Amino acid sequence: MKNKRGFVFVETIITVVVLTTSLLYLYNSYSSIINSEEERLYYDNPAYIYKTNYIRDFLESNSNIDSIKNFAFANSYIVTIGPAFDNMFTPEQTASGMVTSLENIFNSFNINQMLLLDSSMLKECTNSSNGPDPLKCDISTENLSYSLNQYIKSINDTTYSYYLIIEYSETNATESGRISKCTPGINTNCNTYYASLGL
Amino acid sequence: MNNKGFISTTIVYSFFLVFLLILLYIVSDLVNNRILINALDDEIKNEISDDNFGRYLTINADDLGLVKHDSTLPNGSLDNSLRYVGSNPNNYICFGSEVSPCPSENLYRIIGVFNNQLKIIKNTAYGSNRNFDSLNSNYYVSSDMHEYLNTVFLNSILSPWNELIATHVWYVGGIDNTFTNSNVYDIYTYELGSEKKASVYINAKIGLMHISDYGYAASTNYYASNITGAANWLNNNQSTWFMTRNSSSNDTQYYLTNTGTINIVSVSSSNQVRPTFYLNSSVKIAGGTGTSSDPYRIEV
Numbered sequence: 279m280k281n282k283r284g285f286v287f288v289e290t291i292i293t294v295v296v297l298t299t300s301l302l303y304l305y306n307s308y309s310s311i312i313n314s315e316e317e318r319l320y321y322d323n324p325a326y327i328y329k330t331n332y333i334r335d336f337l338e339s340n341s342n343i344d345s346i347k348n349f350a351f352a353n354s355y356i357v358t359i360g361p362a363f364d365n366m367f368t369p370e371q372t373a374s375g376m377v378t379s380l381e382n383i384f385n386s387f388n389i390n391q392m393l394l395l396d397s398s399m400l401k402e403c404t405n406s407s408n409g410p411d412p413l414k415c416d417i418s419t420e421n422l423s424y425s426l427n428q429y430i431k432s433i434n435d436t437t438y439s440y441y442l443i444i445e446y447s448e449t450n451a452t453e454s455g456r457i458s459k460c461t462p463g464i465n466t467n468c469n470t471y472y473a474s475l476g477l
Numbered sequence: 478m479n480n481k482g483f484i485s486t487t488i489v490y491s492f493f494l495v496f497l498l499i500l501l502y503i504v505s506d507l508v509n510n511r512i513l514i515n516a517l518d519d520e521i522k523n524e525i526s527d528d529n530f531g532r533y534l535t536i537n538a539d540d541l542g543l544v545k546h547d548s549t550l551p552n553g554s555l556d557n558s559l560r561y562v563g564s565n566p567n568n569y570i571c572f573g574s575e576v577s578p579c580p581s582e583n584l585y586r587i588i589g590v591f592n593n594q595l596k597i598i599k600n601t602a603y604g605s606n607r608n609f610d611s612l613n614s615n616y617y618v619s620s621d622m623h624e625y626l627n628t629v630f631l632n633s634i635l636s637p638w639n640e641l642i643a644t645h646v647w648y649v650g651g652i653d654n655t656f657t658n659s660n661v662y663d664i665y666t667y668e669l670g671s672e673k674k675a676s677v678y679i680n681a682k683i684g685l686m687h688i689s690d691y692g693y694a695a696s697t698n699y700y701a702s703n704i705t706g707a708a709n710w711l712n713n714n715q716s717t718w719f720m721t722r723n724s725s726s727n728d729t730q731y732y733l734t735n736t737g738t739i740n741i742v743s744v745s746s747s748n749q750v751r752p753t754f755y756l757n758s759s760v761k762i763a764g765g766t767g768t769s770s771d772p773y774r775i776e777v
Contacts, residue, residue, distance in 0.1 A: 293490075300497050307504040311511060318511075322518050331525045338529070338759035344643055347592055398557075435519075437535060439557050439592050475522060476532060477593060477758075 321429055326473035329387050330444050334475050336383065337442070340376045342368050343477070346394065347440055355399030355418040356430075359392050360384065388459040390447040390470070391426070394477065397436045423462070429472040438476030446471040530762040530775065531593035534559060541767070542566050543589065544697055552662040552700035554670065554693060560589035563696050564708050567767030570597055571774055573638045579772050586710070587773070588690050593758040594643055598686055602715070602749040603630055609744035615722040615730050617649035618679050622718065622750070626683040630752050637777050643755045647684045650674025651722030652731075657740055658703045661692025668721055685720040686711065686753045688731055688739055706737015717749040 337343045342365055349365075350357045359366060361380045383389070403415035419427055426445060433441065449458045450467045460468035523536050534543060544562050546553035561568040568587040571579035584600040610620040617623055631639065651674070652667045666672050668689050693700070695709040706712035717733040729741045732748050742748070756775075765773035 297497075300501065304500055304504055307508055311504070311507050315511075318514060318518070322522065324518065324521050327518070327521055327525065335759075338757075344592075344594065344758050348646060438532070475525070476535070 317432065320469070320471050321432060322473050323471055326444070326446055326471050327475065329446070330442065330473040330475050333383060333387070333389075333392075333444060334442050334477060336380070338477075340371055340374075340379070341366055342371065343394075347477075350394070351396045353417060354414060355396040355403065356422070357394045359394055385459065387444075388446050388448045388457070389444055390459075390462065391445040393443045393445075395430065395433075395441040395443055395474070397439055397441055400433060400436050425462070425470055426472070429474075433474060435476075440477040441474045442477045443472065443474040446473070528761045528776070529593075529758075530595060530756070530760045530773075531590050531758055533762050534587075534590050534595070535593070546693070550697065552660065553697075554662075554665050554689065556591070556669075558589050558591045560693050561587060561710065562694060563710060565710050568710070569600070569765075569767055569769050569772035570595075571765070571772040572597065572641075573634055575774070575777070578770065584769070584772060587767075588686065588694065588711075588753070591755065594645075595756040595760065596690070596753065597756065598690075598711070598753040599751045601713075601751075602717075603752050604750065606716075606747040606749055608747055609718055609730050611745070613728045613743070613745055615651070615726070615728055615744050617647075617720070617722060620744075622685070623679070623681065625750070626685070626752055627681055631683050641756050641760055641775065641777070642682045643757045644680055644682050645684075645755045646678050647681055647720065648673050648675070648678045649720065649722065650677030651724040652688075654723050654725035654729075654741055656688070656731075657738075660702055661689055661695075661700055661704060664692060664704075665689035674724070683752050683754050685718055686751065688719050688721045690753075691719070691733060691739070704737075704739055706733075709737065712737040715749045717751055720753075 345365060346357070346359065346363075357363075361377050361384065366380075367376050384392075399415065399418060402410060403418065419430075422430070426443075430443070433443075447460050447462050447468055447470050449460045449465065450469065451457050462468050462470050534541060538545060538559050542561065542563065543559040544550065544553075546556055546558045546560060548555060569579075570585050570587050571583050572585045574580055574583040576583075581601060585597040586600050588596040588598055590596075607622075607625070609615065609622045612621075614620065631642075634642070648669055652664065656664050656667070668687055688704075691709070691711045692704045694711040695704070695707065699705070699707060699709075712733070714735050714737065715733075716735050719731040719733060719739070721731040723729040723731060723741045728744055730744050731739055732742050732746075734740050761776040763774040763776040765771050767773050
């Protein structure tokens with residue numbers, strides 16, 4: 279009599295478990311890679327890090343940034359700065375044309391927003407707890423876009439007390455290679471890039 | 478027994494398992510590459526900062542012996558500053574001259590990094606010993622000492638060096654007379670911390686060291702003990718004025734004794750003056766290793 283044994287139940291279970299575990303690991307890793315790739319493209323791209331570094335040098339040498347760090351963070355961990363920000367420049371710096379210089383930088387580099395972040399927010403306003411001042415945590419993020427909020431959450435470095443965060447908004451390059459400044463949510467093909475450096 | 482089914486099934490399974498292993502290898506490789514690229518981005522962010530003096534000290538704090546005052550440091554100031562500690566750290570800096578070797582009158586020492594600004598103190602006294610105020614008042618804003626530091630001393634620093642000095646907020650409310658035998662954490666709390674007299678301050682370029690600057694310059698294992706001057710690079714065994722007034726009186730001031738302890742004395746007494754100030758956060762490092770013979774140099 280021929281032995282017509284097929285697979286027993288235990289073999290089947292073991293096989294299914296091994297396959298399922300492997301496929302779950304593959305799927306998880308694949309998802310992680312896709313998310314990381316998107317972050318790598320839009321977050322801290324080296325080209326924008328170098329632009330941010332140039333701007334940081336400009337602010338440290340030609341603006342009132344040290345004073346801003348001392349007075350602007352009473353009610354919020356995040357402050358939006360720019361050419362029109364109060365006390366961005368001393369009267370001498372304004373007379374030297376630094377306001378216009380910063381405006382030109384905004385236009386040349388396609389900057390949509392520039393912020394200063396008090397890094398204590400990264401410890402005190404976590405998801406699980408809003409730290410010693412929940413109202414300050416809420417005020418800090420209430421006017422920020424979703425994508426900017428997500429970028430700030432991705433920052434996990436508290437080496438420095440303050441961080442300069444810049445949001446660049448650019449269209450895709452045209453056939454002639456031209457890249458233009460755009461407004462996220464309004465212009466089509468508008469990409470937003472973020473970079474931050476310690477200050 | 479039918480072996481053909483067993484063999485063919487085994488071959489199919491083997492191919493499938495090999496395919497699965499290859500997929501796992503590829504995905505693992507991609508994950509590793511992602512980790513390496515993220516590390517590269519972080520490296521770019523750190524390397525790009527090297528010429529800024531404050532960020533150079535921040536990034537290399539561990540190698541340079543700077544201690545970070547965050548929540549992990551017992552009895553620390555919690556102001557996220559980086560401070561040099563111990564008997565003789567390599568924190569010398571040449572300020573006001575590009576001559577080599579650095580003249581002794583231009584030799585300063587770095588107390589630490591505060592919000593990316595270096596706080597430095599003159600290595601030796603400026604001028605001869607002098608009183609704090611000739612009118613016997615310890616109110617710093619109207620004192621002779623404030624005038625002396627921000628006119629006589631400041632005017633002695635020529636351009637472009639004087640442009641590197643930042644105007645800073647100096648809290649001068651002082652502490653009461655119960656702190657002559659206290660640990661540095663308690664002193665800091667009332668001097669510059671949560672219990673300071675926040676409404677009593679002055680915006681100025683030049684000041685003096687606070688008691689907590691002195692206390693936190695000792696090795697960290699001394700932070701919980703009374704200040705004695707042991708293992709403290711700021712202790713030069715000379716009687717030296719502090720910025721901190723004795724708020725229990727109108728005519729006495731805290732000072733550093735020649736034995737390294739802290740005490741209170743009349744403002745009409747004569748003590749050493751060691752000017753202290755903050756540098757702009759834009760100051761760039763030009764070289765040096767921080768030793769007394771090869772102090773750090775600033776780019777001007």
